[in-house]
Amino acid sequence: MDLAISFDDVLSAAARLRGVANRTPVMTSRTVNELTGYQVFFKCENFQRIGAFKFRGAYNALSRLSEAEKARGVVTHSSGNHAQGIALAAKLLGIRAVIVMPSDAPASKLAATRGYGAEVVLYDRQTQERAEVSDQIARDRGMTFVHPFDHPHVMAGQGTAALELLEDVPDLDVLVGPIGGGGLLSGCATAAKAIRPDITIYGVETETANDWWLSFRQNERVHIPPPDTIADGMRTQQPGRLTFPVIRRYVQEILLVSDAQVIEALKFLLFRLKILAEPTGAVAPAAVLQKKVGPPGAKVGVIISGGNMDAALLAQLLGEA
Amino acid sequence: MDLAISFDDVLSAAARLRGVANRTPVMTSRTVNELTGYQVFFKCENFQRIGAFKFRGAYNALSRLSEAEKARGVVTHSSGNHAQGIALAAKLLGIRAVIVMPSDAPASKLAATRGYGAEVVLYDRQTQERAEVSDQIARDRGMTFVHPFDHPHVMAGQGTAALELLEDVPDLDVLVGPIGGGGLLSGCATAAKAIRPDITIYGVETETANDWWLSFRQNERVHIPPPDTIADGMRTQQPGRLTFPVIRRYVQEILLVSDAQVIEALKFLLFRLKILAEPTGAVAPAAVLQKKVGPPGAKVGVIISGGNMDAALLAQLLGEA
Numbered sequence: 155m156d157l158a159i160s161f162d163d164v165l166s167a168a169a170r171l172r173g174v175a176n177r178t179p180v181m182t183s184r185t186v187n188e189l190t191g192y193q194v195f196f197k198c199e200n201f202q203r204i205g206a207f208k209f210r211g212a213y214n215a216l217s218r219l220s221e222a223e224k225a226r227g228v229v230t231h232s233s234g235n236h237a238q239g240i241a242l243a244a245k246l247l248g249i250r251a252v253i254v255m256p257s258d259a260p261a262s263k264l265a266a267t268r269g270y271g272a273e274v275v276l277y278d279r280q281t282q283e284r285a286e287v288s289d290q291i292a293r294d295r296g297m298t299f300v301h302p303f304d305h306p307h308v309m310a311g312q313g314t315a316a317l318e319l320l321e322d323v324p325d326l327d328v329l330v331g332p333i334g335g336g337g338l339l340s341g342c343a344t345a346a347k348a349i350r351p352d353i354t355i356y357g358v359e360t361e362t363a364n365d366w367w368l369s370f371r372q373n374e375r376v377h378i379p380p381p382d383t384i385a386d387g388m389r390t391q392q393p394g395r396l397t398f399p400v401i402r403r404y405v406q407e408i409l410l411v412s413d414a415q416v417i418e419a420l421k422f423l424l425f426r427l428k429i430l431a432e433p434t435g436a437v438a439p440a441a442v443l444q445k446k447v448g449p450p451g452a453k454v455g456v457i458i459s460g461g462n463m464d465a466a467l468l469a470q471l472l473g474e475a
Numbered sequence: 476m477d478l479a480i481s482f483d484d485v486l487s488a489a490a491r492l493r494g495v496a497n498r499t500p501v502m503t504s505r506t507v508n509e510l511t512g513y514q515v516f517f518k519c520e521n522f523q524r525i526g527a528f529k530f531r532g533a534y535n536a537l538s539r540l541s542e543a544e545k546a547r548g549v550v551t552h553s554s555g556n557h558a559q560g561i562a563l564a565a566k567l568l569g570i571r572a573v574i575v576m577p578s579d580a581p582a583s584k585l586a587a588t589r590g591y592g593a594e595v596v597l598y599d600r601q602t603q604e605r606a607e608v609s610d611q612i613a614r615d616r617g618m619t620f621v622h623p624f625d626h627p628h629v630m631a632g633q634g635t636a637a638l639e640l641l642e643d644v645p646d647l648d649v650l651v652g653p654i655g656g657g658g659l660l661s662g663c664a665t666a667a668k669a670i671r672p673d674i675t676i677y678g679v680e681t682e683t684a685n686d687w688w689l690s691f692r693q694n695e696r697v698h699i700p701p702p703d704t705i706a707d708g709m710r711t712q713q714p715g716r717l718t719f720p721v722i723r724r725y726v727q728e729i730l731l732v733s734d735a736q737v738i739e740a741l742k743f744l745l746f747r748l749k750i751l752a753e754p755t756g757a758v759a760p761a762a763v764l765q766k767k768v769g770p771p772g773a774k775v776g777v778i779i780s781g782g783n784m785d786a787a788l789l790a791q792l793l794g795e796a
Contacts, residue, residue: 179500184524200749203505421786428521428782430749461749465742469793472786 158396161348163310167214180322191450197319200461204238212239214311224249229297231284233259236302241272254288262464303337304394313341319455320349328448331457332437333357333366334387336397343404358409358441363388367408384413387434411440419443432463479717482669484631488535501643512771518640521782525559533560535632545570550618552605554580557623562591575609583785624658625715634662640776641670649769652778653758654678655708657718664725679730679762684709688729705734708755732761753784
C-alpha cells in the first residue's frame with residue numbers, strides 16, 4: 155500500500171514553516187547521560203509556538219488550502235493543543251477558524267483558543283458527538299475540516315521536528331516519540347528513516363492507552379475503550395487510517411510506560427532539567443529514563459512533545475508521592 | 476579607588492571555564508516581546524551546571540589556587556547555590572571541600588551538596604555564627620576560605636554570563652540582573668560596559684531586601700536587618716566591600732520588585748516559557764515584565780540566575796493566588 159506521505163512532503167513542509175514555526179532547541183544533560191548510560195538529545199517542542207508540536211502540522215495544512223478554501227475557513231475538533239495550533243495558524247494566514255470543544259473544557263483552554271481569534275463552538279459530551287458537530291459546521295458553512303492527525307499535510311508538518319533534530323544530531327542511533335493518533339511519529343519516522351535508514355524508532359504510549367501496542371500485536375488497527383491516563387494526548391482510541399501504515403513500516407516497537415513513570419519523568423525534567431513538559435510530553439522521556447531503548451552508549455533522540463499544563467494540575471502532580 | 480576586577484579578568488575566567496561550564500542558551504519569546512514592548516533576551520543560567528550561575532565563579536576561583544592550596548582544600552559557608560557550585564568545582568578539580576551549612580537546611584540541599592562529594596559541617600543558627608565556624612575550620616585545617624561573592628575570582632567568573640550574552644546579542648541596550656551580594660552583577664557589569672559602553676545596567680532586588688537600593692541613595696554600604704523575602708538569594712544584608720564600588724560605577728540604578736511580582740514572574744516563566752526559575756532567578760524577569768526598564772523597543776538582556784527549587788516550595792507557590 156502506498157504511504158500517505160513521503161520525505162519530500164516533510165521537506166516541503168519545512169520550507170513553508172521556515173521563519174514561522176520556532177526551530178526548537180535540542181537540550182542535553184550530563185545527569186541524564188550518567189543515569190541512563192545513553193547520550194540523550196531532547197528535542198524540545200514544549201518551546202514551539204502554542205507550546206507544542208501541533209503548530210507545525212496545523213500551519214502546513216492550512217497554508218496549502220486553495221484561496222477559495224481559505225476564504226471559507228476551517229473547522230476542527232480538539233480540546234487540546236491541536237485547537238490552539240489551528241487557531242494560531244489560521245490567525246497568521248488570515249483564515250476564519252471554528253474549533254469544536256466540549257462545554258466542560260477547562261476555562262484556560264477555551265480562553266487560549268479564543269485568544270488566538272478562533273470561534274469556539276461548544277458541544278455537550280453527554281448528548282452530542284463532536285465529529286457530527288464539526289461535520290455539520292463544515293457542511294453549513296462550507297468550511298474545510300482539518301483532522302488532528304490523520305491528514306497528510308498534518309503528518310508531514312509534524313515530521314519537521316525530526317528533520318531539525320537530525321540536522322542538529324546527524325548520527326542518532328535511536329529516535330523516541332510519544333504516539334497518540336500517530337501524526338507526530340508518522341511524520342518524524344518518515345523523515346528520520348529517509349535521512350538515516352539504520353535508525354531505530356520507538357513509539358511510546360501509556361499502559362492503559364495501548365491501542366498502538368495492541369495494533370502492532372494484531373497487525374490491524376485495534377479500537378479500545380476510552381482510556382484513563384494522565385497523558386491526555388494518549389486518549390485516542392485507535393491508530394489513524396493514514397498514520398498506521400507509515401508507523402507499521404518504520405517503527406520498531408511500541409513501548410509502554412505507566413502513568414506513575416510519566417509523572418516521575420515530568421518531575422525529573424522540571425527539577426533537574428528546569429523545563430516544563432505536559433504529561434503527554436513526558437511520555438517519551440519516561441521510556442528513556444526507564445532505559446527501555448537501545449544499547450548503552452546509544453545516541454538517543456527523544457521528543458518532548460509539549461508543555462501546556464495549568465497550575466492546578468501541576469500543583470496536584472507535585473503533591474503526589 | 477581601584478576596582479577589584481577588570482574586563483581582562485572576565486576574559487581570563489572565560490578561558491578557564493570553556494568546556495567546563497555550560498554555555499547557557501539565550502531564549503526569546505514573542506509573547507514577552509508583545510507584552511512588554513521590549514525585545515527581551517533571557518540568559519538562562521538555570522540551565523548552568525548545578526542549576527545556577529554560581530558554578531562559574533566557584534570554578535574560576537578554585538582553578539586559580541596554588542598547588543599547595545589545592546592540596547589543603549577549601550571551605551565556605553552557604554545554604555544555597557554557592558555550596559553546590561564549590562562542591563562541584565572542587566570535585567572536578569580534585570580538591571577537598573568543606574561546606575558550612577545551617578543544621579535546619581532543607582534535606583534536599585544537604586543531600587545535593589554531599590552528592591557532589593563535599594563534606595558538610597552543620598552549625599546551629601541560634602547559637603553560632605557561620606563565619607566563625609568556617610574561619611575556625613580554615614585555621615584548623617589550613618583550608619582556603621572562598622567567599623560567596625566578595626572575591627575577585629568569583630566576581631570575574633560570574634561575569635562570563637554577560638560575556639556570552641553580549642557575544643550572542645551584541646547590540647543590547649539594557650542589561651538587567653538580580654543583585655544579592657553583587658557577585659553576579661559586578662562581573663556582568665564589568666564585561667558588559669567593556670564590550671558596549673553605552674549599555675544601561677540595572678540591578679534588581681526585592682522590596683524588603685533593599686540594602687543595595689539604600690546604599691545607592693546614601694552612597695555607602697548600608698547594613699539592613701535580615702530581610703523576609705521569598706527570594707533567598709536576596710537575603711544578604713549589606714553590599715560587598717569589593718562588589719559595591721564596581722556596581723556603583725557601572726550600574727545605572729537599583730530597581731525594586733515585590734515578592735508577589737517575583738512569584739507572578741516565576742509562574743509566567745514556567746507556564747508561558749516552560750522554564751523553571753527559582754524565586755531569586757525570577758527577580759530580574761519580574762522587573763522586565765513590570766516594564767521598569769528602558770524605552771519601548773529596547774533590546775533588553777535579562778539574567779535568569781538559577782532554577783533550583785524543591786517540589787514542596789513550588790507546590791506552595793502554585794497554590795497561592
